[in-house]
Amino acid sequence: MIKVRSIKRTTVLLTSLTIVMFGFGYALVPLYDVFCEVTGLNGKTGRIYSSEASKLVIDDQRFVTINFDSNINGNLAWKLKADQKFLKVNPGKFYTVTYTVENMINEEIVGQAIPSVSPGIASLYLKKSECFCFRNQVLKPGERKKLIVRFELDKDIPKDVEALTLSYTFFRALKDSKTAT
Template sequence: MNSDAIRSKNLRTAGLAALLAAAMVGLGFAAVPLYNLFCRVTGFGGTTQRYDPVAAAEQPKVLSDTISVRFDANVSPKLPWKFHPERPTDTVSIGARDMAIFIAENNSPHPVTGTATFNVTPDQAGKYFTKIQCFCFTQQTLQPGEQIRMPVLFFVDPKIKDDVDARDIQEITLSYTFYPVDEGKKAS
């Protein structure tokens, strides 16, 4: 091979390597949004659904079947709060809206901002557990000694009874964990 052919081959290889590197960087940036979309659509990992009144054609039908919902509350050791559900369990009619109350209290001498993560178990129930309103969608700032009651409005979609993997579920656990918000990286 002459030097022009080798140079052309090297340039083509370098171009393909650069294209592959750019594609990998693009996939790296797209991975989190794509994974979040996948989890919301499938309920993977206990990801709940978020109610969209515009997208909802009609209110779900309320069934005579009921399901027990257990509420779990946790706090990061780095957050000086007490956090617990007002009632640890509730029995709800499938398809009916229900409300749970969680109580948070700041035990520190200064204002503290926290944010909650959540999940539902068993995982198969996640795509049928729909939150209408939730404190987990916003950051919570509590003043020293302040205690607040935070509602969660939700329903269990009647489609759970049509899913062979989920229709026999008797209890769903809705679990929250509060973490401190890094003041230097506060979301706007």
């Protein structure tokens, strides 16, 4: 009798633990997004809209160097290169840079660019109004495209941030006619 009661108690305990763990795992995605937004970790950048752009104040006494990096995930037969290796920018002013991407095989491919900024704190101050990372990119066989990033570095970026790196990594994406350009 004691063994049966002990087995039932253990079963209830393990079932409860499984449900709690499942719930915690399900809640991790929104918790992670909040954590990244608060701390600036994971290099997620903000997006600025044209109505906000006219309110920007330019700090023409300060320069921050932005290094541009490009990467391709191993299973994507593309080449990606920033057309400029770096740019010295005034916080509060908009800049446009371009990347060149090329499909190296004889098949149409859809790719998705994932941005990253380091140091992580700088991601809170890099605001993009236009970016090829906002939409999937479709490249026909052998096609080459110029991709645009239009951004502003917020004037409130900490004074100790003198340089940052904006990096993009392209991954193969599922083709979706609504998001592909």
